[in-house]
Amino acid sequence: MTTRTNIGVSIRSASKRYGDMVALNAITLDVEPGEFVSLLGPSGSGKTTLLGILGGFVQPSSGSVWSGERDITYMPPHKRDIGIVFQSYALFPHMTVGENVAFPLRARRLPKAGWPAKVAEALAMVELSGYQDRRISQLSGGQRQRVALARAIVFEPRLILMDEPLSALDKQLRESMQLELRRLHKKLGATIIYVTHDQREALTMSDRVAILRKGNLVQIGTPSQLYDHPADSFVASFIGESTLLPVTRVDSNRVEFGTLTLRSARPLPVGEALLLALQTEKLLIDDGSRDASVNRIPCRVTEVVYQGESLKVFVKMADSTVISLRQPNHHAARMQIPAVGEQMMMILDPEDTIIVPKSNDPAASPSSH
Ligand SMILES: Nc1ncnc2c1ncn2[C@@H]1O[C@H](COP(=O)(O)OP(=O)(O)O)[C@@H](O)[C@H]1O
Ligand SMILES: [Mg+2]
Secondary structure (H helix, E strand, C coil), rough: CCCCCCCCCEEEEEEECCCEEEEEEEEEEEECCEEEEEECCCCCCCCCHHHHHHHHHCCCCCEEEEECCCCCCCHHHCCCCCECCCCCCEEHHHHHHHHHHHHHHCCCCCCEEEEHHHHHHHHCCCCCCCCCCCEECCCCHHHHHHHHHHHHHHCCCCCCEEEEECCCCCHHHHHHHHHHHHHHHHHCEEEEEEEEEEEEHHHCCCEEEEEECCCCCEEEEEEEHHHHCCCCHHHHHCCCCCEEEEECCCCCCCEEEEEEEEEECCCCCCCCCEEEEEEECCECCCCCCCCCCCEEEEEEEEEEEEEEEEEEEEEEECCCCCCEEEEEEHHHHHCCCCCCCCCEEEEECCCCEEEEEEECEEEEEEECC
16 A cells, blocks of 8 residues: 555543543543554443544543644544444445445545555455455455455555454454454554453554553553553453452562562552552462572462463462462473462562552542542
8 A cells, every 4th residue: 555644643631521420531642653552441441432532423521632733623533534443343234345345435535446456455455355246244244344444444544443343253253353453554554543341452452552440541551561560450450360469568679468578579669558469370380490589479279270271270378368370281380280289389570579559449539520
């Protein structure tokens, strides 16, 4: 496709209220040209509302939206150079695949002679070459979603908004489409803002992920920043697979955890309520090879669950709390797992000892409006 200058998009202190309900609370977000940013959060956290403000379908109650130097807060959607893909494909059922994909070209009154090449190129991008003349009713769910995608990219928009476009697909198709979309993003170079409630999907696809909770932007960062340095207990519990347990600060790099003292290589957050985020894959079974600088946590094995690529080992700690650790499924690692009922030592490297402040519940705090 032809090269075009990409645009970034910025949202400045945007809020959206529906009556007394605050759907979005003073969101500020800068998306760089060509960046893939996901909006991640549980259902009702405001993801679709934020996407709507970016696309121009939802008017913010306050705040503004910028495309480069241009204030586009009140620009209607069709004037914005934006491709959109929704969860429901919203295809025209009476039209063929080719007619559906050509629709934005028709709407934009682009010269008809150029349509076939553009349609063929967009269909090739989503691996549906040769499907031009099929009816929508003849396609599977995954194929329909790819037609919707082809329709969103056929006019080479500089910004593409996607709202849970893969959530109706089965797991295998969803995972292959995630990788396809990543490659497509690299090929197109377009700025993409992608809504999902699936943390793994967000981590897989994005340059950066913005975490929303109850209309608030809790944290934005690269996948590894979020995963390894969660800002609070909400992010830590939402990303990855971890157990959060209360700890008490001893000094700048140590916490009390039950009767144990754990060392963290990371600067401890200040704040009264601190939690240890134990990610299942960070806990190791002690094989005696590590020195005394690592944290050791005694426990007893209660259950081993075989999950194919890994085994989930449930253990009970001295205070009866049950947590789990993940052991890769290869011979040497399997052999380390003690029998159910046996005592063992878990190792937690200070580099992997993640301590987070307990998140503020925005619903519990007094409204700022
Ligand atoms: N048109 C509307 N009228 C009233 N409330 C709405 C409207 N649209 C969204 N909301 C509310 O705003 C909140 C955020 O919704 P939404 O942005 O759809 O969340 P998400 O996409 O993260 O599931 C929800 O509590 C939802 O019920
Ligand atoms: Mg939504």
